[in-house]
Amino acid sequence: MDLSDFLDRLGSHRRASLVALDFDGTLAEIVDDPGSARPVAGVTELLERLAGQLGEVAVVSGRPVGFLSDRFVDCPSVTLVGLYGLELCRAGQLEEHPDTARWRVAVQESVRDLSDRLPDGAAVEDKGASLTVHYRAAPTQADRVTAAAREVATGTGLELRHAKMSIELHPPVRVDKGTVLADLSERHGGPVCFIGDDLGDLRAFDALDELEALGRPTLRVAVSGAETPPALLERADEVVDGPNGAVGLLSRFED
Ligand SMILES: [Mg+2]
Incomplete structure (x- = not known):
C-alpha cells in the first residue's frame, strides 16, 4: 500500500506492528572493506526507540548475529536475525536453526x-x-x-x-528473508514493513505479498543506491535514497 495509508494503519495498530530491515546498504553505507560497515548516524537510537513503541523491530541480514550485535549494542530491544535466518537473537537469547x-x-x-x-x-x-x-x-x-x-x-x-x-x-536450509519475515509476522497481527536494498530482499517482498493477500497492511521499501537491483525498485511501494533516506522514513514511524 502507499506510505500514507500505511502510516495511518501503523498509527492505529502500533503495538501489533512489525518493522524489519536489512543491514548493509539499508542501515549502513556499502563500504569496500565489509568488516568496517557501521550503522549511519542516528540509526541505533531511532531503532531502540521504535522497538519500544512498536510490536517488534528486527534487523534481518546475511551477516552473523555476532557481527550485528557488535554494531547494535545500544539496541537491546531490537531483534537481530543473522545468516538469513540461521541465527536469531531476541532479548539477549540466541537461537540457532536446528540444521545449522x-x-x-x-x-x-x-x-x-x-x-x-x-x-x-x-x-x-x-x-x-x-x-x-x-x-x-x-x-x-x-x-x-x-x-x-x-x-x-x-x-x-x-x-x-x-x-x-x-x-x-x-547451508541448503530453507531459510531466507522471506521465511524470516513470515515467521516474525506470526507473532504480530498488524502492519508489516520491510526495508532493503538487494536481491535477497526480494524474498521479503514476496512474503509481504502473501501477508497482504491475507489482509495485512504492508509496506515494501527499497533503498536506492548505485547497485540497487531494478527488480527491487520495481516491486517497492516506496523508494528512499540511501541509508539516510531510510532513517528519514523510519523517523516517520515514531509516535
Ligand atoms: Mg543489503
Whole structure:
C-alpha cells in the first residue's frame, strides 16, 4: 500500500506492528572493506526507540548475529536475525536453526579451499555457518570468483546465492528473508514493513505479498543506491535514497 495509508494503519495498530530491515546498504553505507560497515548516524537510537513503541523491530541480514550485535549494542530491544535466518537473537537469547550445526564443518572446509584459489583482490568472509566471497576490490574477476565458488558449492552441497559484488555459500536450509519475515509476522497481527536494498530482499517482498493477500497492511521499501537491483525498485511501494533516506522514513514511524 502507499506510505500514507500505511502510516495511518501503523498509527492505529502500533503495538501489533512489525518493522524489519536489512543491514548493509539499508542501515549502513556499502563500504569496500565489509568488516568496517557501521550503522549511519542516528540509526541505533531511532531503532531502540521504535522497538519500544512498536510490536517488534528486527534487523534481518546475511551477516552473523555476532557481527550485528557488535554494531547494535545500544539496541537491546531490537531483534537481530543473522545468516538469513540461521541465527536469531531476541532479548539477549540466541537461537540457532536446528540444521545449522551440521553444516559448519563444510563451511570451514570451503573457507580454506576458497582462500587458496581466489584471485588477488577477492576475499572470503568466514561467517561460521556460512561464508561470503567479496570481489568488490576485483570486479574484473567476477567470472573467476563465481566459477570457484560454484565448484566449491557443488563439492560441499552448500547453496550459492548472488548479492552485490559478492557470492554467499549458504547451508541448503530453507531459510531466507522471506521465511524470516513470515515467521516474525506470526507473532504480530498488524502492519508489516520491510526495508532493503538487494536481491535477497526480494524474498521479503514476496512474503509481504502473501501477508497482504491475507489482509495485512504492508509496506515494501527499497533503498536506492548505485547497485540497487531494478527488480527491487520495481516491486517497492516506496523508494528512499540511501541509508539516510531510510532513517528519514523510519523517523516517520515514531509516535
Ligand atoms: Mg543489503
